[in-house]
Amino acid sequence: MVLSLVSLCAREVVSDHSSSPCWLRWLPGELYRPLLEAAFTSCRPLAVCELVQRWPERTLRVGGRKKQGQTAPNRLCIQALLLAVVRGLSDLRCALQVLDLCGLQGDEGGMGDHMGGWSLTVALCTMVVQARAGASRAQRREREQERKRFSALEREKGVKRERGEEPNGDEARTDKKELGVNKRERMGSYGILGEEEVIKGVRRRMEMERKRETAVAGLGGSRKEPEEKDVNSDVLVHVRADLFVNARSWERVRVALSTPGPLKLQCRHLRVEEISVSNIKTMLGLLPRQVLLGVDVRYSSLGVAGLAELLPLLSTFPALNSLRLHYCNLDFRRDQPGQEEALRDLSVGLAKLQELRRLSLTALRLPGQLRVLLSSLPQPLEILELPYLSLTPTDLAYLSCSHHASKLQQLDLSENHLDENTLPSIRRLLSQASGSLQHLSLSGCGLTDGLLGLLLPSVGGCWALKSLALALNPLSMAGLMDLVRMAVRMQSLRHLLYPNPLEDYQPGLPDLPSSAQLLDWPLDEATDINTTSSHLNRVLIDSGRCDLFLTCDLLNYDKDLVD
Secondary structure, three states: OOOOHHHHHHHHHHOOHHHHHHHHOOOOHHHHHHHHHHHHHOOOHHHHHHHHHOOOOOEEEOOOOOOOOOOOOEHHHHHHHHHHHHHHOOOOOOOOOEEEOOOOOEOOOOOOOEOEHHHHHHHHHHHHHHHHHHHHHHHHHHHHHHHHHHHHHHHHHHHHHHOOOOOOHHHHHHHHHHHOOOHHHHHHHOOOOOHHHHHHHHHHHHHHHHHHHHHHHHOOOOOOOOOOOHHHHHOOEEEEEEEEEOOOOHHHHHHHHHOOOOEEEEEEEEEEEOOOHHHHHHHHHHOOOOOOOEEEEEOOOOHHHHHHHHHHHHOOOOOOOEEEEEOOOOOOOOOOOOHHHHHHHHHHHHHOOOOOOEEEEEOOOOOOOHHHHHOOOOOOOOEEEOOOOOOOHHHHHHHHHOOOHHHOOEEEOOOOOOOOOOHHHHHHHHHHOOOOOOEEEOOOOOOOHHHHHHHHHHHHOOOOOOEEEOOOOOOOHHHHHHHHHHHHOOOOOOEEEEOOOHHHEOOOOOOOOOHHHHHHOOEOOOOOHHHHHHHHHHHHHHHOOOOOEEEEHHHHOOHHHOO
């Protein structure tokens, strides 16, 4: 990646922290962004703190999609960023009103000292609570200083009375004015209030005046709507982030969301793990309605009835477009009383999610119920992930003819067994989605050479396909070569995840092994895995498809996803 001259100069400037007092006071606003990026890249937390504390714009976005070669900010830099936001609350030079940290989290346990989603959530909640505590201490100091000021004025009046110097009406009105409208400025000039409190008061009035002008302009000069919450009147900075919540951090997140103060925490995507239905409902009730885009629930024992309780709450978020449920114990059993009614409630609840575009259901064991779940959705889905769902031929037949088929951009049917009975539905589904489908995963579906040969023409007809995953399928070397020859003819395809051929395994493997057996069975030491890769890469070279990336499944398949 070639750096611009501005980026190179910015790295040089932030490299020497001792010189920051010289250039910070003369720094134009348009250079703050490249200097902050250089400070993140070079891991200069002191420079990050000084820049953010004086941030000249109303919005600061850190995170989101990374540029090529760009990594997530260092943990120290993120901590310096959060500290600077709190300090900037009392700095008149800071114009920050919206801090957007969505997508900032790095991979937990990955390379480098990055802050993962769980750690970042805890740090954000701590920042919000500390800002509230600081504001409370400042208010207590202000009240105490005001009391002392009032006592001093009363003592002065008492001395004048003893001397026979009664204040006239004008002097009394002047004293009242001093204690009222101009209280903070006069207290600051007398040295009773520190410079930080005076600056904070000035910024508070500026924010209130701006909000008042905006409300009047938006309503044509009318007053604000009565239902607007007064709690937002004290908010100086809105903090948007993706929140990761589990049983250990639940209480801290709840306190941060329910605590009024100068920082207001907003959630763009919510991920919860191992939390009860009641706690999830409580958290959803604390989140701002207009901001939430996605909910990801994992390893929580919801049950069909529990999910039916959550869906009415989810429907109150108008922008919600993603719902992901992983291992939530949605085991549908007809022999249990109330299951049919709960399933109908589930369908009604999903129908109320007007903007839903992504639905992920992992290991929920709802065989034969796909029509009930998906037919009620008002809009066609663009991303549908159904791994480990025990899909039946009836489910796949419905999906191939549903209103979702022609709009699908990403489809994951991993670990759902496919055979001659389900193959016609899969081919019809791929035909319907041929113009829109970009990512397809059929890993662990039991595809043999014969089944794959029947399926390849339909897969090859998906002219927009960018990635194809066929890991942990029992394919021979001949079937694998047919797959690669088809892949090189797909001009849009950029990534193919292929299985190890059966010839690479030690003897004793069953004729039709499952994905778990393929994952655990040892490879033959006498077989060189690089030989398989060389054969496949030779096909790429001969076809001139150097832009197609081939990956072996045993190096890139998550073992935890296989039962």
